Amino acid sequence: MFCHAAPRPRNAEATRAAILNASLERFSRESYDDVGMRDIAKDVGVDAALVSRYFGSKEDLFASVLDSCSNGSELMDGPRSGFGLRVAHAVIFEPKKEGKLKGLLIMLRSVGSTKAMEIVQRTGTERFFGPFADWVGGEDAMVRARLAAATIMGMAVSREITGGFGLNPEECKRLEARMGRILQDIIDG
Amino acid sequence: MFCHAAPRPRNAEATRAAILNASLERFSRESYDDVGMRDIAKDVGVDAALVSRYFGSKEDLFASVLDSCSNGSELMDGPRSGFGLRVAHAVIFEPKKEGKLKGLLIMLRSVGSTKAMEIVQRTGTERFFGPFADWVGGEDAMVRARLAAATIMGMAVSREITGGFGLNPEECKRLEARMGRILQDIIDG
DNA sequence: GCCGCTAGTCAACGCCCGGTGACTTAATGG
């Protein structure tokens, strides 16, 4: 007989963190509208009501997730000279793991819900684009940062839209190379 | 006293066309989920039930819209040598008119709804990317077409995510120039 | 060993959506 698995030790802090984490995962894989409170709750193994209770509302939860993942934009770790290829590889060949592009992905998925987009607009620029532009540096840093971010998100969109690319492996390889070069050119100035 | 404006002559064909047109407009500006049958109906000035009746279901309507706008992808008119700048200008400076990028925009907005994305996946590749790749031509046409489309959609996403860019006019101008050059390089080979 | 407090659950509410069957109204042909 099933004993409801592990009944999860009563620990508000840990539960809260687990919810936040599950939400991050969900929101980076599905759109704001497609993610339901009940889905998140099921992932964690709690009741949906608890999610509302802890975070106030779905919008607040989304904002919290955005906050939690914006510190340390994951684009920027690793050597600068390998940036282009590294990111291109992640976007083209690791659609599941998605390396650590969660921040960008969540923003990307918010296109669709008016509410989610407002939240992203409120925090996205200073929390994400700002630090990224600083890392990019040099002349016209903000412009180049936007350009790079756009290229990355665009490729992610493009991939999803066709369900993987409709390309054979060699073509993917060449796509990776071209995209890598473009990205590198952008951040190199 | 108001006489309910013009009571719209009873003409099924015209009404059908009007609905299709209004849907195109809506779907290119808002996401699949955010567009309601009632919204579209209101735009046209008919009852929401009629929209369902004429097109079967929301998904069918969406598919019809996609069909109707995919013939003649609007990216490709105008001289080839001006492609990069022309498109960059449209994306960056004409967010409302959006030139005639409706096809791409609708696809872009479908990211979010699982249903909408399935429909796009079903028709997008051959109806949109195929013709575009033919137009691009040359070596690795499909790869370069995907790259160009990704760049365009990415910039559109990026713009929406921050609500316009957070850039001053000169920066926008430089963004346009850079993006134009990148696009042109892609389609030139 | 009981009590109080809090983490967590349960049932239900109100809302809005897409879709449908029964109705009303306008054009048309005899």
Next chain:
DNA sequence: CCATTAAGTCACCGGGCGTTGACTAGCGGC
């Protein structure tokens, strides 16, 4: 001028969503 038929409307359903107030169960202090 009326009957017929198609065009359009209306009321309503069933379902899923986010959220809430009332409840239950487990842990810490005395």
